[in-house]
Amino acid sequence: MGQPEEAGNALRRDVTVWGSFMWGYADVGADIYTALGLVAGAAMGATPVAFAVAGIVYLLVGLAYTELASSYPVAGGGQYFTLRGLGDVWGFVCGSALLLDYTIDISLFAVSSSGYFNFFLPALGVNIQSFAVNIGPFVGVNVLWLIETLLIIMFLVAINYVGIKISSRINEVLGAIAIIGQVVIVIFGFVFAWDPNQMLLQMRLQFPDMHNFMYGSSLAIISFVGLESISQVSQETRRPATIVPRTSISLVLNVLIFALAFSVLGMGLLPWQVLGAHAGDPIAIVAQKIPIIGAIAAPMTALIGGVIVLISSNSGVMSASRLTYSMSTFQLLPEWFSAVHPRYHTPYRTIVVFSGVAVVQAILAFLSGGAMNTLANMYAFGATFGYLLVFISLIVLRFKDPFTPRPYRMPLNVSLKGQGDGAPRIAFPVLAVIGFLGVGTILFEVILTHAIGRIAGPAWVLMMLLFYYIYRRKAGLPPWRALPRDWEAQQRHTLREAEEFELLAEYEQALADKAARGGQST
């Protein structure tokens, strides 16, 4: 029976309020730096509308994660919630979809981070283009950039290996610098340069057709991917049931505020064509247009961009390792992955192996010019597919497990009668249904408009599923059936170990009431 907390070496709770927030921000904060240009290129004059549409869906995803992560504060995030709600196979499928995103997070943002830092090389008299070489059939492979990327990944592996405290501190400091920098750009931009007429004119005269708008809004969801990281790190967060709802909701609001602010600011400063043409550095182009700070805007934005994507890559290392650690403790992956380092209390094997997967992805990205596009397409598929399963799990868990205290509950519920005499009433989450439909629509848009994502994304999940089938057969476990697990004992242990004593007392009372009524299994 897979019980992660009963293992000899549990993960250590070293993450604070700011740390928890920054793990999410590290992941999401970088996305606007790449998404703004891509979305503007597709959604044209309706760029802020595309961000708002994706933002509404993201808000619902955020509320769902807030409820689930605060109720079940263990590593695994969406994969764990789906495992509890829908069983082993779907839990594995959700985990695979999210793992796809995390490994892409590591590789994509490590490439991007070194790219931002390369901005400063000319000042040192180094021409980055001179390091491009031909290797067999692969043309123009930039060796220096590749080496920088691999060094960044190795650095991140090293700091994550020795403890979440160090990697969390790095996130906290760099993230604070990045937020301050973004605030400065937004404030100066709106006060000194923003032209509302230019934005309105673009919205009126250059609205995209439906296909482009759908493509734009499905790309905009990329800028909101990353909330998962808070859930992944909840097993290492102090008092997670209290802190996670606060940091999740704050992150959702922060990212929404920044995404809307940057898209509205961008459209009021520049034509969408300019933003679209600078998909690599849209925020730098926006910043350059701002008086007073314009002169130092480009290097400052490059620095902030480099820092943000670096911590985003760091967030990917942490999340991929915690996700796979959780999957192995529940026997969805070989048990070998669940080992925790006796000294550092980190899942060192998953850190090394899945960062290795990211290294392979990064090398492929350098060998093929199209690899970056492929990665971005698969990124949108992995996130929307995973979120879809999380919404279903949230609804199912409200019926299957009404006893677990929910420090935060998604609003707008319909009260239904529970099963059996005296059973607690079920709060049916209407917003989760709306969220499911919203994410389903965006997944449909991804499948309809992302030529690579609709093939490569499902192919990854199927490949992982094949690996799962072989592992379960070899281990003598039923491949398609859920293993029996004592969720109640695990929930008690989690709450006690997390020192969430009020919730523990509430949970024990609910179980005692259930036992008094004659019992009913969760």
Add this chain to the structure above:
Amino acid sequence: MALHVGVLGTAIAIVFLVLLTLVFRWMFRVPRQLPYEVAKIRRTVNQLRTVVVPVVAAMSSERAVELACRLAEPQQAQIVLVHVVEVPLSLPLDAAMPSQREKGEASLAVGVTICETHELKSEGVIVPARSAWEGILRVARERHADLIVLGLDAKQRRPGEEMSRNVAQVVRRAACEVLVDRPAVGGIDKVERAD
């Protein structure tokens, strides 16, 4: 580059900054952590869902309603106000006792008003019984009460007794928790005399 300060842009910048500040302020205000023993004890009080309070035309009983409301407020428990019409053995239990009922209704009305000031759900019940404690316990049993709050009226005590007979019987026989409020010496009496 021309310096252009826009009113609308400045307003948006201010709103942006205020929103960010509010979000971060809320995030950092984390409620304090409770030790397990404290959490468990708090939980037992939070479990109180139905509170029965006997009412008569006395300040001690109204004060008991107020105390019960304060205990019930955090978890929005229901208050059941009971006035027992004591029927002498010489009369049948269902005998009409209009003057006593009238007094009871007046006492219940005061109790309901106190509950309303706390925005709590309340219910007034007049029950006939041979003795007050019997009526109180019957209602507590029927309503699955978690707590009975009793106000000790000094005037009803016999010399040398700690509690009146009714209060003593309720304390002895009730299945649920019982809370007896004995006012400070001369406390309520002082106020009553001033009135």
